[in-house]
């Protein structure tokens with residue numbers, strides 16, 4: 475029997491005591507689990523589903539802790555991010571939620587729930603499971619799947635149950651309470667034409683000699699050993715290797731490797747500079763220097779060999795990256811930290827999983843003032859996600875930039891686009907969910923920060939759309955009910971006019987902006 479708790483449909487009784495919180499989800503499941511245990515019934519698996527990966531991860535962690543303290547044993551867990559949506563956003567949200575837990579050894583079965591045909595869910599699950607193939611050993615069969623579990627007494631410098639952002643000082647536009655920055659990896663591109671910045675959010679209009687800056691415009695561009703041959707827009711900063719900076723000191727910010735920093739730290743002491751760190755390179759000498767450096771932005775990498783899926787033993791890169799951030803806290807180093815994740819994977823799907831898990835999972839625990847994604851695949855253009863083309867990308871730089879902003883959006887650390895919460899559809903679905911989602915997305919994808927739920931039925935839809943600002947819910951054949959938050963505002967709207975009515979609703983509530 476599965477005892478499943480859904481963040482969006484907790485009982486009034488639980489809501490009045492705990493609110494729609496991770497603890498409320500855990501208490502809801504524990505009530506039923508206690509009843510089953512009193513009856514000596516143990517054939518149980520539990521799930522804690524939410525469309526918000528942070529809520530989902532905290533709920534499972536709390537549940538494990540609760541079972542360990544109350545029973546001294548743990549029942550198996552089924553993991554999934556519900557109403558994750560479609561395309562790369564659905565995959566990123568799912569990977570952040572599911573893999574953050576699997577990486578810590580929590581979870582026994584998984585479902586990736588996408589607003590797509592069901593056959594597109596399975597390959598994503600397989601990619602996720604393959605990532606952990608080297609970490610798992612088959613358990614001997616028993617009557618039931620309970621496992622003894624003790625609470626670890628190991629002290630950690632962060633709270634796994636309540637996300638609190640690590641307190642970093644500000645260095646320029648990075649750190650303190652500012653949104654995490656995005657560094658665009660462009661060191662493999664010879665930048666000679668302003669149009670080459672379009673994939674990372676900057677479009678140059680030659681006629682007016684002006685730059686148009688998109689909502690997903692990178693904050694920094696890393697160009698390695700070269701500098702562009704054209705003038706950059708004022709809102710983006712250039713980062714180069716230390717040796718390149720020595721030739722172009724007025725143009726770029728230096729990025730120093732640990733050895734370069736320990737030797738040359740005085741040369742960069744009075745200017746903003748980036749310093750690469752891993753657990754292995756964080757020596758006593760480097761730690762002492764960083765503690766007294768008010769101008770350093772740290773670039774943290776896990777420092778392990780990049781996972782290739784099934785080709786090597788599992789090394790828990792998320793734990794290594796999070797552990798490195800925790801070490802900084804323990805040493806009192808409060809410089810901002812940019813999370814740098816490199817993927818060696820050969821498919822877009824697997825790259826998304828690596829980026830989402832390692833950067834997204836670390837952000838979920840409050841670590842990270844920026845994100846920098848690199849890959850070893852030069853040509854992502856026109857590749858497909860699990861058989862369907864989702865990424866409207868023209869090149870690898872755009873893929874990495876879009877993925878970085880999507881990870882920040884999924885972890886709710888930086889909102890740069892509309893958020894869609896859409897159910898996977900089932901036998902109850904009362905309209906073509908994929909077609910409608912695409913229609914609503916086309917009309918509303920410029921509404922930065924607005925959360926829109928698209929749910930197939932009135933039975934479960936309203937309860938499961940949790941924290942959406944507006945809801946579009948099937949209420950009968952050809953009929954739609956529109957919601958503002960949890961409140962019904964328009965009933966039984968004909969599906970032919972429902973998208974236009976949704977737009978009207980957005981306008982009435984000042985959530986709409988015209989496209990210029």
Ligand code: SF4
Nearest residue numbers: 897900903930931935
């Ligand atoms: S149609 Fe209803 S029951 Fe089916 S997946 Fe969507 S919200 Fe859930």
